[in-house]
Amino acid sequence: MLFGLIRELALVLVIALGLSLLIKTFLVQAFFIPSPSMENTLLTGDRVLVSKLTPGPFDLKRGDVVVFKDPGGWLSDSTTEPAGDVHKILSFVGLVPSNSDDHLIKRVIGLPGDVVACCDDQGRVTVNGVGIDEPYLYPGDEPSEKTFSVTVPAGHVWVLGDHRSVSQDSRYHPDINNGMVPVDDIVGRAFVNVWPLNRFTLLRNPSSTFANVPAP
Template sequence: MTDSRQPGSDVPGPDGPQAQPSRSRRSLSALKETVLVVAIALVISLLVKTFLVQAFYIPSSSMEDTLEVGDRVLVSRLAPGLLEVHRGDIVVFEDPGGWLRDDADPDSLKQRLITVGEFVGLLPANTGSHLIKRVIGLPGDTVACCGQDGRVTVNGVPIDEPYVIEGAAPSDVPFEVTVPEGHLFVLGDNRSNSADSRYHQGAPGGGTVPIENVVGVAQVTIWPLDRVGLLRNPGTTFADVPEAS
């Protein structure tokens, strides 16, 4: 077979000048596909984090032994909203103001990257601006401690609290709070080491938390592996508590 090209012809052969542009187009196409896949993954992650679940890291001992330092939990964002918050639920909520001290520099590159990662859901949210406690009182409830038998009472009914860390009293300080409309009264399970509603009674709302500040209800511990498990609501604890009048 003879070569039909004329001497001096500019028609390239298989390894001619067009081979490199073809490879460049393939590389560009692959890059576009990678960017698209990453963008879709970020959007899905953001949607899941916004409407369904979000991960949180436990930095303190205020919820021991239920939750320990270093645990990571998944929080359902369906409550409050589509679902209601109940007495006994473990909730994550934004600081109502003055409950936490944040020493992180918000303008540092590291903090900005962490903030972006948390925002899109690629990193578990650190409770640097959030807290996690157990709901004891709903709007209208009167929560007090301590009764004649030393227990917390809700609407006058003493409650048994199996989730309180062993050896701790139901409360080291006396209190009586009627929960305002649209708020929750929360306590840590480690009562001797939890700066909860009891210690912010001088704040607006008497130390209660606006429901609008609640991110969601903790449902399961996902890390470390030896602590994976459901975070169940102790419904029997509040079974005899009447609704607020």
């Protein structure tokens, strides 16, 4: 009887781990926020859930907050502590958030074909010639202290952090693919902040910010 109980518990555990791995692989993955570059939308230590259905069945939109793999050299100066073996295993099956030590989280500003520039006469970032008002910017930050003008190529996006004055985003990597992030490197769209509980909130797309931006 005891053996039967142990076997049943082991079966339940295997099924649970399998389901968790499938969910993490194809649907949702949790990530840990390691830096202040997305304040105040996301704070250091927050945990977010990322939908892997975007990009995929659902298209990327300007304003989406996305997690993506380092396009190459963006995190060369990272001081993130390496995860332990137990954490790596639990993260692999989706039971704990990934440490994000080789991933970044930023906001999509430019889609393929868009011309993203800064700044217009009002100091705003422009997309396809239209200045955008960004309510998610960190209080006191300028839209950008660096001037730029880029055209986003096919299969890529242009990203910025919400805390612009501390965010090492697309503006700071002109020598690495001109700061572009390949869509293939995007893990998914962050759609909810789940931890700590007092900061639980849905991460909604600020669609009104880009409502007047014309197609490229």
